[in-house]
Amino acid sequence: MKLALLSVLAAAAIGAHAHFTLQYIWDNGVDQGQNNFLRVPPNNNPVTDVTSKDLTCNVNGLSGANVQTLSIPAGTNITFEWHQHAQRTGEDAISGGHKGAVQVYVAKAPSTAASFDGQGTVWTKIYSSGLLNAQSQQWATDVVNSNGGKHSVVLPSSLPAGEYLLRAEIIALHVAQSYPGAQFYIGCAQVKITGGGSANPPKIALPGAYKSSDPGITVNIYNNLQSYTAPGGAVWSG
Ligand SMILES: *[C@@H]1O[C@H](CO)[C@@H](O)[C@H](O)[C@H]1NC(C)=O
Numbered sequence: 001m002k003l004a005l006l007s008v009l010a011a012a013a014i015g016a017h018a019h020f021t022l023q024y025i026w027d028n029g030v031d032q033g034q035n036n037f038l039r040v041p042p043n044n045n046p047v048t049d050v051t052s053k054d055l056t057c058n059v060n061g062l063s064g065a066n067v068q069t070l071s072i073p074a075g076t077n078i079t080f081e082w083h084q085h086a087q088r089t090g091e092d093a094i095s096g097g098h099k100g101a102v103q104v105y106v107a108k109a110p111s112t113a114a115s116f117d118g119q120g121t122v123w124t125k126i127y128s129s130g131l132l133n134a135q136s137q138q139w140a141t142d143v144v145n146s147n148g149g150k151h152s153v154v155l156p157s158s159l160p161a162g163e164y165l166l167r168a169e170i171i172a173l174h175v176a177q178s179y180p181g182a183q184f185y186i187g188c189a190q191v192k193i194t195g196g197g198s199a200n201p202p203k204i205a206l207p208g209a210y211k212s213s214d215p216g217i218t219v220n221i222y223n224n225l226q227s228y229t230a231p232g233g234a235v236w237s238g
């Protein structure tokens with residue numbers, strides 16, 4: 001009886017998990033406005049197939065022909081801000097039921113960011129945050145939620161000048177016990193980095209590098225998980 005009630009409650013909780021999209025970027029603490037410089041997907045559903053080209057920059061994300069490109073100096077602090085719907089208040093930013101990892105990648109465009117499809121071995125991971133506290137089971141997503149949907153990264157100043165895609169990713173793991181299950185929320189911004197350096201950072205392909213069998217993709221997070229390994233390898237810090 002108790003178990004039956006619990007599973008009904010659990011199912012209701014999972015059903016209530018709404019989805020979300022990347023809606024704003026901030027440039028050194030300055031809000032750039034809703035959907036500006038972003039490739040906006042048609043809805044807030046997650047990507048669940050890690051072999052799909054939707055893994056690159058979400059659905060309809062292979063070009064940004066109608067998207068402006070934000071000019072920023074090397075070393076800029078970029079803040080990403082996510083919401084369930086087109087509102088900043090009145091609900092959890094990303095819904096507390098979405099437990100999981102937050103990562104940021106960059107890819108240098110051969111020419112313009114707007115015309116870059118992000119395919120091939122072009123992505124460098126510059127930020128990753130996962131299970132922050134095993135005892136309290138605090139996840140990176142909990143921090144994003146309590147921070148109004150925001151997380152930040154300073155772009156390494158050794159990145160060469162040029163146009164880039166910035167790819168932010170939230171991997172929600174609440175139904176990741178089997179594959180497909182993990183939910184990939186992805187947002188791509190177009191930027192032009194000025195100044196910069198001459199680094200040649202390590203790169204992976206997205207899709208390509210993530211496998212359904214990765215321990216960071218197919219994982220039961222409700223079994224007193226002690227550590228978490230996010231997919232995509234190590235962070236390059238410049
Ligand atoms: C980046 O910007 C955010 C938002 O303004 C701020 O909270 C954070 O401390 C900044 N990070 C660094 C390293 O300056």
Ligand SMILES: [Cu+2]
Pocket residue numbers: 017018019020098
């Ligand atoms: Cu959701």
